Amino acid sequence: MTAQELYQRLKTIQPGSVLCNYSMEACENMIPMINEIIELKKQQNAVIFAHSYVSPEIIYSVADFDGDSFKLSQDATKINADRIIFAAVRFMGETAKILNPHKQVLIPGPLTGCSLADSITVNQIEELHRIYPNHTFVCYINTTAEIKAQCDVCVTSSNVIDIFSHIENDKIVFVPDHLMGQNVQAELEKKGIHKEIVLFDGCCYVHEQYDPEMIRFFREQNPGLKVISHPECHPGVALLSDFVGSTGQMVQYIRNSPKHTPFLLLTECGLNARMQSEMPDHTFIGSCSMCKYMKSNSLSNILETLRHPEKALSIEIEDSVQIKAKKCIDAMFHYASL
Ligand code: 13P
Ligand code: SF4
Numbered sequence: 001m002t003a004q005e006l007y008q009r010l011k012t013i014q015p016g017s018v019l020c021n022y023s024m025e026a027c028e029n030m031i032p033m034i035n036e037i038i039e040l041k042k043q044q045n046a047v048i049f050a051h052s053y054v055s056p057e058i059i060y061s062v063a064d065f066d067g068d069s070f071k072l073s074q075d076a077t078k079i080n081a082d083r084i085i086f087a088a089v090r091f092m093g094e095t096a097k098i099l100n101p102h103k104q105v106l107i108p109g110p111l112t113g114c115s116l117a118d119s120i121t122v123n124q125i126e127e128l129h130r131i132y133p134n135h136t137f138v139c140y141i142n143t144t145a146e147i148k149a150q151c152d153v154c155v156t157s158s159n160v161i162d163i164f165s166h167i168e169n170d171k172i173v174f175v176p177d178h179l180m181g182q183n184v185q186a187e188l189e190k191k192g193i194h195k196e197i198v199l200f201d202g203c204c205y206v207h208e209q210y211d212p213e214m215i216r217f218f219r220e221q222n223p224g225l226k227v228i229s230h231p232e233c234h235p236g237v238a239l240l241s242d243f244v245g246s247t248g249q250m251v252q253y254i255r256n257s258p259k260h261t262p263f264l265l266l267t268e269c270g271l272n273a274r275m276q277s278e279m280p281d282h283t284f285i286g287s288c289s290m291c292k293y294m295k296s297n298s299l300s301n302i303l304e305t306l307r308h309p310e311k312a313l314s315i316e317i318e319d320s321v322q323i324k325a326k327k328c329i330d331a332m333f334h335y336a337s338l
Contacts, residue, residue: 001035001061003028009060012280013273020056020273027057033299034061040306047081048302049096051088052247053270053294056277058087062302068248069095069141070156070336073329076100085305087297090315091117094145097315098325106312108305109296116142116232119202120176125150128173132198136169139328140177142204145317147175149324153331157231158246161187163335170195176202182235183244206291207232210266215240222262222285228253229266237266247271254279270294 003024010022034057041048041062049072050063059066065075069092076084076096084105086093090112097105125147129137139151140160148154155163157180164172164184174181174197181199188195210233219225228250229241238244243253247267254263254275262283265272269288276284305312317325 001031001038003031006030006034006057006061009277010056013056013276020269022057030057030061030299033303037062037299037303037306040303041085044083044306044309045081046083046085046306047079048085048087049075049092050297051092051270051294052251052274053268053291054087054297055270055295055299056273057299058297058302059274060277062299063087068156068158068246070158070246071248072096073099073141073156074333077333079103083309085302086315087302089114089117089293090313091142091144093315094317094325095141095329097317098145098148098322098329101317101322104309105315106305106309107315108301108312109293109298110301111293111296112313113293114142115205116140116177116202117144117147120147120200122146122150124200125175128175128198128200132171132173134169135171135173135198136167138164138167138172138174140175140180141332143176145321145325148328149321151175151328153335154328155332156246158249159332159336160184160231161191162338163332164188164195165191165193166335166338167195171198172196173198173200175200177204177232179203179208179234180231183231183233183238186235186238204232206268206289207266208234209289210234210237212236212240215264215266218264218285222264225262225264225285226257227264227266233266241266251275251278254282257282268294 006027007024047064049065076099093107137151139154141154141156178199227241228243259281268291
């Protein structure tokens with residue numbers, strides 16, 4: 001790849017932060033790293049996965065697979081590589097490892113957490129099982145392998161409504177995102193599906209920041225504004241949005257919209273940057289809420305991971321946990337295919 005090619009990809013991204021401030025010079029500085037990463041990937045038979053929230057130069061230069069958490073999980077079932085570099089957060093790397101127990105999965109970013117995955121402990125889910133022995137346990141994919149191992153099925157933001165609709169039991173415990181849980185309850189009610197859903201109290205620190213007042217303000221300033229939000233946002237935000245969906249579904253919605261539509265994206269700012277790059281005919285306004293965990297991945301720590309894989313964080317999961325967590329993920333694939 002040349003600096004010119006990379007610059008063409010990135011030049012329409014408006015600097016919302018120092019992390020998204022691209023110049024021709026910045027692109028020229030990245031090229032030696034990018035070329036070394038591409039070379040090391042070949043030598044090591046490695047592939048790079050990148051979630052849409054990581055910095056766009058990773059997605060456009062070195063990633064082999066990108067997208068939302070469901071797409072990345074599906075992609076992880078189809079690879080032949082020996083080594084997976086997962087530029088995202090730990091729980092996503094764990095999902096790849098559960099699906100590929102004999103491959104090495106390495107996480108380059110030093111901040112591997114997620115406020116949702118970190119919100120619930122094994123003791124807490126065991127306690128919920130004691131209280132609700134007859135409920136079906138559903139977890140968001142943003143959970144650790146240990147939590148998945150204690151649940152019947154996991155869901156992502158792209159399939160949560162379909163999977164809830166297909167679950168026969170009308171008593172469900174959903175962990176850990178209580179805002180997504182409330183959004184699901186509201187959607188199911190709209191469809192005439194009545195379920196008793198027990199919620200936990202986790203939430204995403206990036207998405208909980210958005211509120212209905214912000215939407216009203218931006219609508220007044222921007223006639224014709226389309227507001228699209230992630231289901232991890234507050235139900236009041238979902239109610240005022242034109243569309244609610246996973247990051248992948250948001251991209252699809254924008255792609256299918258008429259040219260020159262102004263958009264307010266209520267999700268992590270990496271998606272906003274991607275859209276500014278990929279769909280420069282639209283206007284993407286303001287609201288930048290950043291996930292420090294996703295943004296801790298960089299070209300330099302990906303390169304470091306490939307140069308010294310023995311020093312990188314390698315995902316290891318106990319066999320008994322891996323087997324149970326895989327059942328939970330396989331159940332998602334099964335329900336999502338119905
Ligand atoms: P998606 O499934 O939409 O990619 O969401 C993952 C996530 O972490 C959102 O905060
Ligand atoms: Fe977790 Fe929120 Fe970051 Fe997604 S945006 S990885 S839910 S902290």
